[in-house]
Amino acid sequence: MSRPIIKEIKYRTVFDSRGVETLEVDVFVDGGFGRAAAPFGAPGSRGEFEAPAYSPEGLDGSIKILNQFIIPSLIGMDASEQHKIDELLKQIDGTPNFERIGGNTSVVISTACAKAAADALNMPLFKLMAPEGPWSMPLPLGNVIGGGAHSMGPAPDMQEHLVVAVGAKTIKEAIKLNLMVHEEVGKLLEKRDPGFAGGTDDENAWTANLDDVQALEVLGEACRKVSQRTGVEIRMGLDLAADRLWDPEKKVYRYWREGCERTTREQLDFLCELIERFNLIYVEDAFNSNDYESFSALNKRCGDRCIICADDLYASNPERTRAGITARSAGAMIVKPNQVGTITGAHITSQLAKENGLKIILSHRSGETMDDSIAHLAVAWKATMIKTGVKGGERLAKLNELIRIEQSYKEMVIVQGI
Numbered sequence: 019m020s021r022p023i024i025k026e027i028k029y030r031t032v033f034d035s036r037g038v039e040t041l042e043v044d045v046f047v048d049g050g051f052g053r054a055a056a057p058f059g060a061p062g063s064r065g066e067f068e069a070p071a072y073s074p075e076g077l078d079g080s081i082k083i084l085n086q087f088i089i090p091s092l093i094g095m096d097a098s099e100q101h102k103i104d105e106l107l108k109q110i111d112g113t114p115n116f117e118r119i120g121g122n123t124s125v126v127i128s129t130a131c132a133k134a135a136a137d138a139l140n141m142p143l144f145k146l147m148a149p150e151g152p153w154s155m156p157l158p159l160g161n162v163i164g165g166g167a168h169s170m171g172p173a174p175d176m177q178e179h180l181v182v183a184v185g186a187k188t189i190k191e192a193i194k195l196n197l198m199v200h201e202e203v204g205k206l207l208e209k210r211d212p213g214f215a216g217g218t219d220d221e222n223a224w225t226a227n228l229d230d231v232q233a234l235e236v237l238g239e240a241c242r243k244v245s246q247r248t249g250v251e252i253r254m255g256l257d258l259a260a261d262r263l264w265d266p267e268k269k270v271y272r273y274w275r276e277g278c279e280r281t282t283r284e285q286l287d288f289l290c291e292l293i294e295r296f297n298l299i300y301v302e303d304a305f306n307s308n309d310y311e312s313f314s315a316l317n318k319r320c321g322d323r324c325i326i327c328a329d330d331l332y333a334s335n336p337e338r339t340r341a342g343i344t345a346r347s348a349g350a351m352i353v354k355p356n357q358v359g360t361i362t363g364a365h366i367t368s369q370l371a372k373e374n375g376l377k378i379i380l381s382h383r384s385g386e387t388m389d390d391s392i393a394h395l396a397v398a399w400k401a402t403m404i405k406t407g408v409k410g411g412e413r414l415a416k417l418n419e420l421i422r423i424e425q426s427y428k429e430m431v432i433v434q435g436i
């Protein structure tokens with residue numbers, strides 16, 4: 019088989035699910051083609067330590083660098099040599115965290131090259147990423163009730179109230195159960211609040227005039243109903259995206275909707291109470307992204323029964339992850355390729371995490387495209403879960419791709435569970 023040599027690279031800007039302009043790249047190789055588009059975190063939710071999305075001059079500045087330096091250097095390279103491509107992107111950038119070209123710019127190139135190579139070699143992307151296997155199917159962690167920076171108006175303070183069908187045996191069943199819970203929550207909200215008009219947030223989670231405890235009560239009722247009907251256990255989780263709640267001057271977490279403030283100590287106690295009361299299986303970004311110590315304290319108190327997860331704290335960055343491993347700050351981490359800028363970068367971080375006993379969770383961004391590559395990365399890197407919403411075309415694009423993988427590789431890719 020001939021090598022997938024890069025012949026041509028085309029790019030354009032398209033619009034993501036939030037209607038924000040984003041970069042899409044097409045890579046043409048001998049005998050193959052790959053297309054990737056960049057997702058985007060919400061202002062106020064994007065991590066302080068992740069790679070900036072674009073150059074300091076914005077998307078236009080990134081496009082200039084793409085034309086002048088990146089595309090000419092990539093023509094003639096072998097698209098299957100991921101390390102070389104990603105190393106070249108790092109060299110062209112020349113900063114520690116893609117501050118010159120932007121993480122979104124580099125990640126679309128990195129991903130489109132990988133997809134083009136897989137296409138030319140006639141194999142699915144997950145197989146190119148991990149040729150020998152074993153592979154595994156992640157359980158989908160789905161956002162059902164939203165708040166924080168992803169929603170408007172009076173909504174819960176925490177960003178995401180999540181579910182995962184821990185008892186599901188197949189990916190299709192797991193996806194279906196999350197959809198059933200989503201539907202059930204809509205019905206419950208309609209009954210409970212005459213003012214509820216079916217509003218949803220950036221990730222198609224419901225938003226409603228609730229505080230976080232009320233949101234968990236509604237979600238818990240929906241999970242119970244669906245579990246009773248199907249006999250499958252479904253558990254709840256949270257992503258607080260606590261940077262947005264944190265007031266660095268006053269050193270408190272501000273809950274606007276609930277109308278209260280919590281000191282770091284109170285935040286810790288509050289979360290431990292929620293974990294007990296609602297039997298939560300998952301809590302992400304419970305504290306601000308400079309506070310390794312409080313993550314560690316929560317992990318020490320509740321890590322045996324609840325997955326304490328770092329997203330903005332580690333920002334998919336190997337150095338920050340290493341520091342967190344030393345401090346035992348989390349039992350799991352979120353991996354978002356555009357936070358670190360390349361597939362190789364995301365892989366290095368994932369391996370580091372797994373070698374040190376951390377679970378990894380491949381994740382979408384709140385602003386998404388139809389790109390389904392994170393589904394393949396989750397399978398290749400044996401992620402415990404994939405966090406990619408419940409509903410909406412751009413969310414289901416990843417989940418439906420997992421259904422296709424499950425169908426084609428039944429014996430080889432199985433749900434491992436949590």
Ligand SMILES: O=C(O)[C@@H](CO)OP(=O)(O)O
Pocket residue numbers: 058059060061063064065178221257259329352381382383384385
């Ligand atoms: O905080 C998160 O985990 C993500 C995805 O849900 O949000 P954003 O992409 O807005 O940073």
Ligand SMILES: [Mg+2]
Pocket residue numbers: 257259302303329330352
């Ligand atoms: Mg998060």
